[in-house]
Amino acid sequence: MRRPADWFLVACWILGGCLVALISAALLAIALPELADIPHLIRVAGETGVLESIFLTIAAGAIAVGILFVFGTPLSYVLARDRRPWSGAAGTLIDIPLILPHTVAGILVYLLFSTRGLIGGPLASAGIFFEDAFPGIVVAMVFVSIPYYVRAVREGFAKVPVHLENVARSLGASRFQTFFRVTLPLSYRHIWSGALLAWGRAVGEFAAVVIIAYFPMVVSTLIYQRFTTSGLAESRSIAFLMILIFVAVFAGFGLVTRGMGRDHDRA
Amino acid sequence: MIGLEGISLHLGRFSLRDVNLHVREGECYCLMGPSGSGKTVLLELVAGFHPPAAGTVRIRGRDASPFPPERRHVGLVYQDYSLFPHMTALANVAFGLRVSGAPAAEALRMAGDLLSSFDIGHLCNRFPGTMSGGERQRCALARALAVSPDILLLDEPFSALDPAIRTECIGIIRDLAEDRALTVLLVSHSREEAFALADRAGLLIDGHIVQEGPPPEIFSHPATLEAARYGGVENIFCGTVEENTNGSAVIQVGPVKIVSRSGSPPGRRVSCCIKAQDIMLGLKPPIDPGMNVLPGFVSRIFQCEDFSMVSVEGGVCLTVRVPGSPVFPVGTRVNAIFPPEDVLVYEGG
Numbered sequence: 001m002r003r004p005a006d007w008f009l010v011a012c013w014i015l016g017g018c019l020v021a022l023i024s025a026a027l028l029a030i031a032l033p034e035l036a037d038i039p040h041l042i043r044v045a046g047e048t049g050v051l052e053s054i055f056l057t058i059a060a061g062a063i064a065v066g067i068l069f070v071f072g073t074p075l076s077y078v079l080a081r082d083r084r085p086w087s088g089a090a091g092t093l094i095d096i097p098l099i100l101p102h103t104v105a106g107i108l109v110y111l112l113f114s115t116r117g118l119i120g121g122p123l124a125s126a127g128i129f130f131e132d133a134f135p136g137i138v139v140a141m142v143f144v145s146i147p148y149y150v151r152a153v154r155e156g157f158a159k160v161p162v163h164l165e166n167v168a169r170s171l172g173a174s175r176f177q178t179f180f181r182v183t184l185p186l187s188y189r190h191i192w193s194g195a196l197l198a199w200g201r202a203v204g205e206f207a208a209v210v211i212i213a214y215f216p217m218v219v220s221t222l223i224y225q226r227f228t229t230s231g232l233a234e235s236r237s238i239a240f241l242m243i244l245i246f247v248a249v250f251a252g253f254g255l256v257t258r259g260m261g262r263d264h265d266r267a
Numbered sequence: 268m269i270g271l272e273g274i275s276l277h278l279g280r281f282s283l284r285d286v287n288l289h290v291r292e293g294e295c296y297c298l299m300g301p302s303g304s305g306k307t308v309l310l311e312l313v314a315g316f317h318p319p320a321a322g323t324v325r326i327r328g329r330d331a332s333p334f335p336p337e338r339r340h341v342g343l344v345y346q347d348y349s350l351f352p353h354m355t356a357l358a359n360v361a362f363g364l365r366v367s368g369a370p371a372a373e374a375l376r377m378a379g380d381l382l383s384s385f386d387i388g389h390l391c392n393r394f395p396g397t398m399s400g401g402e403r404q405r406c407a408l409a410r411a412l413a414v415s416p417d418i419l420l421l422d423e424p425f426s427a428l429d430p431a432i433r434t435e436c437i438g439i440i441r442d443l444a445e446d447r448a449l450t451v452l453l454v455s456h457s458r459e460e461a462f463a464l465a466d467r468a469g470l471l472i473d474g475h476i477v478q479e480g481p482p483p484e485i486f487s488h489p490a491t492l493e494a495a496r497y498g499g500v501e502n503i504f505c506g507t508v509e510e511n512t513n514g515s516a517v518i519q520v521g522p523v524k525i526v527s528r529s530g531s532p533p534g535r536r537v538s539c540c541i542k543a544q545d546i547m548l549g550l551k552p553p554i555d556p557g558m559n560v561l562p563g564f565v566s567r568i569f570q571c572e573d574f575s576m577v578s579v580e581g582g583v584c585l586t587v588r589v590p591g592s593p594v595f596p597v598g599t600r601v602n603a604i605f606p607p608e609d610v611l612v613y614e615g616g
Contacts, residue, residue, distance in 0.1 A: 163349040169336040170314050170343040171363030171414055181366070185353050 027243070033233075034240040044237035050222065053238075054245065057218040060134065061203035064141035065195045068149040072198075073191065076150050077179070080157035091154075098147040106211030109140045113212060136213035141202035149198035156190020157183060192257050200246070268292040268450040269313055269418060270325035276312060277320055281305060283312075283474040286322070295444055295451040297465035297482065299458075301497055305474045306454040310420045313452060314341050327417065339418075342411030346423040348403045350395035356382060356406045357391040363414035381409045385439070401432040405439070412443070419444070421453045425460055437463050458486060458498075470494050492538050492613040500611070501543040501576075501586040508535045515607065523582040526559055527610035538613045543576065543588035545609035548601045559610070561585060561603040568593050579603045 034041050044050060079091050097105055113120035113130035120130045130136035160183050168178040184191075206220035214221060219242050227235035269290040276283040283305050290296040298306050311317055313324060315336035324331045331339060350359050357378050364374035382388045385405040395403055404424060411419060421440070425433045441464055444451050455461055461468050461482040468485050470478040478490040489495040496503065506520035508531045516529040518539055531537050552560050563581020575593040579585045585603045595601050 161347075161349065163345045163347065164351060166311065166314065166316055166336070167343055167345065167349045167410075168351070168362065168366075169316075170339070170341055170416075170420075171366065171410065172337045173362070173366040174335075174337055177366050181362070182351055186351075 030236060030240050030243065034237060040233070041237050041240065044234065045241055049217075050238055050241070053217050053219050053222040054241065056134070056137070056216055057203050057220075058245070060137045060141055060218065061199045063138050064145060064202045065149070065199045067138070067142050068145065068198050069191070069195065072146065072149045072194075073153060073184075076153035076194075077157050077183070079150065080154045081162070094150050095147050097144050102144065102205065102207035103211065105144050106140065106208035109136075109143050109208055110212050113139050130212060132213050132215045134213075134216060137209050137216070137218055140208040140212050141205055144205050144208050145198035145201040148201045149194040152190050152194030152197055153187065156187035156194075159190075160186045189257060189260050192253065192260070196250070196253050199249075203246075268294070268327060269296075269452060270323075270328075271309075271313070272323045272325065274309075274312065274319045274322035274324065276308065276317055278308060278317065281308070281474065283309065283319075286471075286474075286476055288469055288476060288479075290450055290452055292450055293444075293448045294466045295441075295453060295464050297453045297455050297461040297468040298471055299455060299461060299468055299485070299497070300471035302456075304471045306471055307422050309471065310343075310422050310452060310454055313418070314343050314420055315339050340414070340416050342414070342416035342419045344404075344407045344411050344419070344421050344424050346426055348395075348407035348424075348427075350403055350407055350410070352395050355392050355394055356387065356398065359395070359406060360410045360413050362410065367414065378409075378413060381413055382406070385409050399432075400428050401436060404428065404432075404436055408439070408443070412447070417450060419449050419451045421451060423454050423456065426456065440464060458482065461485075470497060472497060489540070489611065492540070492615065495540045495611060495613070500540045501588075502539075502541040502546075504539045504583055506537060506539055508533050508537055516612065518610075518612070521583050523561055525561075525610055526557075526607045527612045528607050529610075529612035531612055531614065536615060538615065540611040540613065541585070541605055541609060543586045546585060546587045546603050546605045548577065548579070548587055548589060548595060549604055550595075550599075550601060552602055553604050557607065559603075559605050559607060563601065563603060565593075565595050565597050565599045565601060568597060 075090075075094070079087055079094070100108075110117070112118050113136060115121060115124040115129065115131055123130070128135060130139060164182055164186070165178050168182045169175070173181065203218070204220060206224065209218055210221050210224075217225065219238065223235045223238050223242075226238060269288070271286050271288040274283055274286040281303070286309065288296075298309060300306050308317060312319060313326070315331065315334060318332065326339060326341070350356075351362065354362065357375060360378035360381055361374040364377060365371065369377070379388060379391060382391055385408065387402050387405050387409075390398060390402055390406070395406070398406065424440070425436055428436060437460060440451070443449065444464075451464070453460070453464060465482050467479060468482045469476050470485055472491075472493045478485055478494050485494070486498045489498045489500065492503070504520040504525070506518040506525065508529075509517045509519045509524065510533050511517070511529070511531065514528055514530055516527050516531050518525045518527060518537060520539060525539050527539060529537070561579070561581045561583070563579040563585070565577055566580040566584070567578040569576040570592065573591065575589050575591070577587045577589055577593055577595070579587055579601060581603065587603060
């Protein structure tokens with residue numbers, strides 16, 4: 001027997017479908033002219049500058065995520081577990097990059113990491129430079145993607161019942177053993193998800209990066225540079241290549257995390 | 268074996284106040300009390316997860332405060348069993364052995380043996396999410412016992428089980444405690460579990476232990492009004508003592524007078540508690556003139572499996588438990604009869 005139409009769901013689909021249509025139209029707008037001129041796309045993709053820029057962006061994003069994993073994972077844990085007053089304050093502070101205009105984030109990073117900056121100054125005297133240098137790109141990426149990683153991972157840790165940790169400790173596991181054998185494995189999905197969100201945010205950053213490090217050029221800077229100097233066609237091809245790479249990364253992520261935690265949810 | 272001396276603890280709005288509790292070696296002690304009274308917190312305090320604001324926790328006679336949970340040798344089983352969902356049953360049971368430094372092969376062999384002794388050896392490679400409630404409970408018990416604890420802390424371990432499995436699991440724990448001479452601190456809401464397992468019970472109400480003793484005594488002679496309420500005394504009335512002659516108090520409750528054996532002086536506000544099972548119903552007044560007799564009519568009947576709860580209206584509304592099916596239908600004029608000795612009187616109300 002045919003199911004009667006659920007008009008509420010139909011209405012939701014109509015309204016929500018506008019957003020899906022918007023993204024689809026944008027993708028079509030870039031894909032159709034590029035696919036119509038494959039030789040041009042191949043020529044742009046083969047340019048050394050473009051390849052270097054793509055590699056540089058992906059590498060800087062990956063290093064930023066690595067830094068977030070090392071520093072953001074413990075932070076996420078204490079924010080999820082520690083109920084002391086400063087925990088709430090720290091959580092709010094961590095969210096600030098989320099609400100700042102990207103140029104403001106860039107200024108903040110510049111103030112800290114330029115050769116006259118609070119952190120950049122002393123490090124410059126030790127031979128580590130951030131202005132117009134790879135480390136500058138990484139710190140800008142880390143700064144803007146902190147809340148994306150910490151929010152996702154904190155949610156994952158908060159979902160691990162404290163009782164599991166208590167039982168592990170009653171069985172003789174130290175705090176470290178409990179964290180690495182129980183809490184962390186049960187949060188893998190959220191850690192992966194936070195890492196992907198943070199990486200996506202990091203490699204897409206333009207304003208914060210360009211303020212501290214115009215060179216070497218990340219892809220977003222290169223697209224802007226080509227748009228202002230060579231026009232839409234040149235920048236569009238690089239943008240289309242980036243879309244292809246991002247879709248591949250998301251698909252790969254889906255494959256890696258597909259079976260993760262499958263056994264945890266059955267009850 | 269376990270000694271709590273003057274324990275106070277504050278967690279947000281909740282607090283434990285001056286808790287003193289001693290569990291002897293090999294004893295099974297049941298901690299009872301309404302939800303939110305602090306039973307689980309007290310259990311976690313013994314396990315070392317909450318440092319007390321005041322007082323001392325002693326385990327095996329020694330002050331346990333310097334010892335973190337992993338060094339207290341205490342087995343803990345929660346209501347939801349808290350099996351590690353990303354590990355198989357075998358890995359769950361082997362966990363404690365592995366973190367204690369046992370070689371992997373040895374730990375797995377011992378874990379397998381332990382699972383077999385609980386009749387769930389065939390579930391070694393199953394994840395907790397695919398096991399039934401009874402299987403998970405056995406697995407959690409096996410895991411707790413794998414590290415040979417001196418003390419077993421059980422937080423409502425039977426509440427998620429259906430009645431048939433629950434009876435079986437109560438038997439398993441009783442046998443285990445006897446065979447291994449375990450000291451067991453059990454949290455439970457159920458008087459059946461307390462009667463079946465506990466040597467002694469303590470009633471924790473609002474963060475304070477109000478009564479201790481053998482389970483039958485706690486339910487038959489509640490020490491406070493709160494204990495009577497928790498024990499499920501069905502008839503609780505507020506009244507004023509009219510007169511007291513040689514320990515026989517006449518209490519005015521609304522339009523009726525109830526006689527009790529109480530030393531409360533005249534004019535004192537009191538609460539009278541009468542268990543439904545202590546009241547009889549009859550068409551005629553009893554021969555014994557010393558009995559309380561409240562005439563009324565049957566207003567409502569709840570038929571249960573092997574007894575009935577009958578409401579009798581007569582100035583006050585009494586609930587009476589009668590065995591089997593009710594003899595008197597709704598509307599029948601009856602006398603509710605109960606001896607003064609069965610009227611428990613508490614100050615205030």
